[in-house]
Amino acid sequence: MPALLEIRGLSAGLRGRRSVTPVVSDVDLDVQAGEILGVVGESGCGKSTLAAAIMRLLVPPQVLQSGSMNFRLADGSYDLAQLPARELRQLRWRQLSYIPQGSMNSLNPVLRVERQMTDTLLQHGLTKAEAHKRSVAALELVNLEPKILESYPHELSGGMRQRVIIAAAVSMRPALIVADELTTALDVVTQRQILQELAAIRDELGATIILITHDMGVVAQIADRVAVMYAGKIAELGTVNGIFEAPLHPYSQGLIGSIPRESGQRVEGLPGEAPSPWKYPGGCRFHPRCPEVFAPCNERIPALLPQKPERRVACHLYDAEVAADA
Amino acid sequence: MTADSSSVALTNEQQTAERREVFQYVLRRFGVYLFTLWAAITVAFFIFRLVPGDPMNILLGNITRAEGRQRDAAEQEVIIARYRKIFGVDDPLPLQYVNYLRKAILGGLDLGPSFVEYPAQTKDLVFRRMPWTIGIFTTSVLLAWLVGTGLGALIGWLQRSRLSQLAVVISTLLQITPVYLVALGLIIYVGYTWRILPAGGPYARHLQPEWTWEFISSLLTHAILPMLSNMIVIGAGFTLGMRALMISVLGEDYLTFARAKGLSPYTVLKDYAFRNALIPQVTALAIIVGATLNGTFIIEVLFQLPGLGTLFVQAMGLRDFNTMQAVVLFSIFAVLTLTLIVDLALPLLDPRVRRTA
Numbered sequence: 209m210p211a212l213l214e215i216r217g218l219s220a221g222l223r224g225r226r227s228v229t230p231v232v233s234d235v236d237l238d239v240q241a242g243e244i245l246g247v248v249g250e251s252g253c254g255k256s257t258l259a260a261a262i263m264r265l266l267v268p269p270q271v272l273q274s275g276s277m278n279f280r281l282a283d284g285s286y287d288l289a290q291l292p293a294r295e296l297r298q299l300r301w302r303q304l305s306y307i308p309q310g311s312m313n314s315l316n317p318v319l320r321v322e323r324q325m326t327d328t329l330l331q332h333g334l335t336k337a338e339a340h341k342r343s344v345a346a347l348e349l350v351n352l353e354p355k356i357l358e359s360y361p362h363e364l365s366g367g368m369r370q371r372v373i374i375a376a377a378v379s380m381r382p383a384l385i386v387a388d389e390l391t392t393a394l395d396v397v398t399q400r401q402i403l404q405e406l407a408a409i410r411d412e413l414g415a416t417i418i419l420i421t422h423d424m425g426v427v428a429q430i431a432d433r434v435a436v437m438y439a440g441k442i443a444e445l446g447t448v449n450g451i452f453e454a455p456l457h458p459y460s461q462g463l464i465g466s467i468p469r470e471s472g473q474r475v476e477g478l479p480g481e482a483p484s485p486w487k488y489p490g491g492c493r494f495h496p497r498c499p500e501v502f503a504p505c506n507e508r509i510p511a512l513l514p515q516k517p518e519r520r521v522a523c524h525l526y527d528a529e530v531a532a533d534a
Numbered sequence: 535m536t537a538d539s540s541s542v543a544l545t546n547e548q549q550t551a552e553r554r555e556v557f558q559y560v561l562r563r564f565g566v567y568l569f570t571l572w573a574a575i576t577v578a579f580f581i582f583r584l585v586p587g588d589p590m591n592i593l594l595g596n597i598t599r600a601e602g603r604q605r606d607a608a609e610q611e612v613i614i615a616r617y618r619k620i621f622g623v624d625d626p627l628p629l630q631y632v633n634y635l636r637k638a639i640l641g642g643l644d645l646g647p648s649f650v651e652y653p654a655q656t657k658d659l660v661f662r663r664m665p666w667t668i669g670i671f672t673t674s675v676l677l678a679w680l681v682g683t684g685l686g687a688l689i690g691w692l693q694r695s696r697l698s699q700l701a702v703v704i705s706t707l708l709q710i711t712p713v714y715l716v717a718l719g720l721i722i723y724v725g726y727t728w729r730i731l732p733a734g735g736p737y738a739r740h741l742q743p744e745w746t747w748e749f750i751s752s753l754l755t756h757a758i759l760p761m762l763s764n765m766i767v768i769g770a771g772f773t774l775g776m777r778a779l780m781i782s783v784l785g786e787d788y789l790t791f792a793r794a795k796g797l798s799p800y801t802v803l804k805d806y807a808f809r810n811a812l813i814p815q816v817t818a819l820a821i822i823v824g825a826t827l828n829g830t831f832i833i834e835v836l837f838q839l840p841g842l843g844t845l846f847v848q849a850m851g852l853r854d855f856n857t858m859q860a861v862v863l864f865s866i867f868a869v870l871t872l873t874l875i876v877d878l879a880l881p882l883l884d885p886r887v888r889r890t891a
């Protein structure tokens with residue numbers, strides 16, 4: 209089955225005075241209809257940049273450098289990277305929704321919730337009554353009562369605001385939802401509830417979700433597949449079960465090893481720090497921190513190659529050709 | 535999971551408490567207003583009396599010059615004594631002060647006689663001059679605010695375009711130019727060199743105030759340059775202020791979200807960016823009003839308009855305390871009242887203030 213979203217060679221960076229510093233480099237990613245795809249990586253590895261690139265919401269100095277993003281819908285296929293602004297606007301919210309990082313501040317403080325939920329619906333051609341009905345229905349999906357529509361954002365708790373954003377994002381029943389650090393600012397209990405609500409929404413609406421997080425625990429909880437990102441590139445891609453059982457990439461192994469399992473039990477994290485875009489190393493970007501580093505790693509860039517079924521890894525360890533050379 | 539949503543509903547008790555809070559806020563704000571008014575009058579009262587020069591001697595000098603003959607010392611003494619009594623400057627300062635306040639408050643704004651146009655009452659003098667100042671000042675400040683807010687919103691929205699960067703440079707230059715330089719520039723070039731518009735006096739000399747088209751059009755054309763002087767400088771300030779507000783709002787998360795929702799650029803601009811930047815811009819109006827009234831006084835003098843500014847300058851020359859005080863009193867009253875109105879109106883614009891007020 210063809211993927212709902214097919215990302216090929218996507219690169220985005222920061223425009224400086226002379227050159228563009230790459231932040232996300234050459235990302236290939238297929239998002240299957242109906243799945244929850246986790247994108248996980250340390251903070252600063254370019255997850256939000258990737259999300260904004262998919263949403264075409266990069267703001268200068270951020271720039272989309274190259275790549276294609278084929279978005280397949282029933283009525284045809286759109287390359288999000290090339291789509292003119294007007295058509296993009298038509299697609300947004302109807303088919304493509306965004307839950308931005310820091311959604312706590314994503315509501316306009318001087319407009320009531322109702323206005324902010326319905327203005328888009330009205331612009332997409334719904335009547336006032338329909339828009340109201342849909343908003344109420346969407347709020348129900350995240351267990352909020354209709355009277356919340358009367359409130360201003362500052363009257364709501366953080367968890368409620370996050371739920372309002374989710375409700376707004378799903379109110380048009382979009383095909384794809386990109387959710388960036390959905391639960392980061394919330395307490396553990398609220399976090400769990402919201403993730404459950406999101407999973408329920410996926411089941412009920414049949415939406416596809418790209419769930420971006422730095423938290424392996426969140427991925428383990430609700431994602432079907434996961435893309436592990438390191439320094440702007442995808443290191444490993446596979447099913448959640450597969451990767452948690454047998455991570456192949458040394459970085460995935462480190463990430464999974466550093467999940468705190470039981471309370472109080474300290475686990476060793478990854479040594480060193482994730483590089484900022486201005487300091488991405490050559491060759492395999494992980495090589496300065498890699499415990500398995502060997503000869504070609506600081507020169508050759510590993511390609512994201514298929515390994516066993518449903519798994520892709522970008523590491524020379526698993527590249528027969530490179531291993532033969534070394 | 536719905537437990538925390540119950541906090542949205544306000545119980546009756548909460549509503550009553552809220553209303554009481556609002557009432558207290560209004561009361562407190564009004565108290566501050568009255569206190570400031572009183573303090574300003576008091577300071578003005580004593581400061582003006584510290585200015586060297588006895589108003590009686592100056593007045594006498596003027597009378598002498600007008601009559602063209604010198605009086606002998608005894609006659610002078612008599613005249614001065616009479617005037618001193620009329621103006622009540624014989625009493626000790628504290629008593630003068632108390633009398634002044636008493637008459638002003640209980641005597642129906644009796645601010646004493648003026649020296650400038652004796653025996654006219656200071657109050658009448660101020661009321662006669664006030665329309666000029668109010669007309670020029672409020673019209674130009676409001677126009678400047680409207681134009682500056684619109685322009686600032688636009689160049690903030692288009693922050694990266696060349697034209698908008700040029701507009702910023704021009705506004706900055708205009709904003710730092712003193713208002714009298716702009717006024718003089720307009721008088722010299724537009725008024726005298728190119729002779730496009732009249733640059734002095736309230737209306738053409740040969741006309742009388744009456745409801746004729748000729749008089750009204752003369753009045754309006756004479757008002758253009760004075761108002762323009764004020765508008766250019768204040769408007770540039772409002773433009774820069776609004777631009778800064780817009781740019782900071784444009785960086786907010788809720789703006790990204792608004793764009794992600796697929797709203798048209800116009801809706802994003804109107805409901806998310808402009809609306810939010812407008813709230814502090816309204817507050818700026820109140821602040822600017824206070825800071826620019828003196829600019830209007832200078833403009834009146836430069837353009838020879840019979841407003842409060844020129845009255846103040848005349849009164850200053852005579853050490854006419856009563857008139858000087860009245861002008862200050864009026865200015866402070868106007869500024870404070872405007873600020874009060876804006877302060878009380880802000881909760882209507884900004885739901886966040888409603889609760890915290």
Ligand SMILES: Nc1ncnc2c1ncn2[C@@H]1O[C@H](COP(=O)(O)OP(=O)(O)O)[C@@H](O)[C@H]1O
Nearest residue numbers: 231250251252253254255256257258269484485
């Ligand atoms: N607008 C920007 N200005 C400067 N640096 C940026 C900007 N956007 C992203 N970056 C940098 O790019 C890197 C990746 O950022 P981001 O995509 O937000 O990472 P993540 O979401 O994984 O934490 C970070 O080092 C960040 O500092």
Ligand code: SF4
Nearest residue numbers: 492495498505523524
């Ligand atoms: S390519 Fe080399 S440095 Fe990179 S992860 Fe594999 S072993 Fe480590």
Ligand SMILES: [Mg+2]
Nearest residue numbers: 255256309389
């Ligand atoms: Mg991020």
